[in-house]
Amino acid sequence: MTTAEPGLRADAERNRDRILAAARRLYAREGLGISMASVAREAGVGKATLARRFATREELVTAVFADRMDGYAAAVAEALADADPWHGFTSYIENVCAMQAADRGFADVLTMTFPAARALESRRDEAYHGLVELISRAKAVGRLRDDFTSEDVVILLMANAGVVAATADAAPDAWRRLVGQMLRAYAAPGGELSALADAPAPSALYRAMIRAGRAE
Structure with a gap:
């Protein structure tokens, strides 16, 4: 034995x-x-x-995405270390949305809660508190709109998850256009903005729409 x-x-x-x-x-x-x-x-x-x-499913999800949640928390810490609060904020948004685009499962994780997965939720809470500070700093230097809230980031991540799921095969960079447009909406008037990603080709979006229809 x-x-x-x-x-x-x-x-x-x-x-x-x-x-x-x-x-x-x-x-x-x-x-x-x-x-x-x-x-x-x-x-x-x-x-x-x-x-x-x-x-349980929560145990499996926690084990699979532990390293990615570490990366998510690290993205906030890196953004807070940026001497330019607006650049830190925009870099954080772009990095997290890129993480979603690279992994559809992680895109879902960022828009769901798993109360039984304490380790996962602890890292999410840590990242959230850093995000609140990041938002406050970007507002303090007059670059982020005063009416922007942390809930707007959740809405963006939900929207980005949907775009990633719908366009992953036909127009895999479509999420970049969404993020660029949303950052323009978040910016206070008069600020300098980075270049906007090209819009997907109409034919690529059409293929994505066909695919989404078949999935229904």
Whole structure:
């Protein structure tokens, strides 16, 4: 029995790694709507094995996106370290939206709450408090509109998640146009603005609309 333990532990660790790798692939490609059963099939393990490693969806999501939530919190810290509050604010928005564009699952994570996933929510809270400070600083130097609130960032992330999901195949850079236009809406009058990304080609948007229709 004693000699079998190391082998059992190694098998369990391999299964855990396979599950995480499968979940990352599926979440990045399809978003968080993927079922636990689909993750088990992708990993090549049984549902019982998946349940032993991750009893709930929240546990799996936490394990998959822990590093990305660290990156999310780090983006706020980096923005706060910028000597130019407006540049820090715009860089933060662009970086976080780029993280969404790179991973549809993470795009969903940023627009959902997971009360049972305490580690994930703790990092989100940390990032939120930094964001509030970032907004205050950008307003103090007269570059961000006075009526802008942290809730506007949540709305933007929800909108960006939708754009990423709808255009990922046909117009993968469409989110950049959305973010650029929204930053112009957030800016106080008279400030210098960075160049706006080109609009997607009409044909690319049409393909995205067809794809979205088929998904319904």
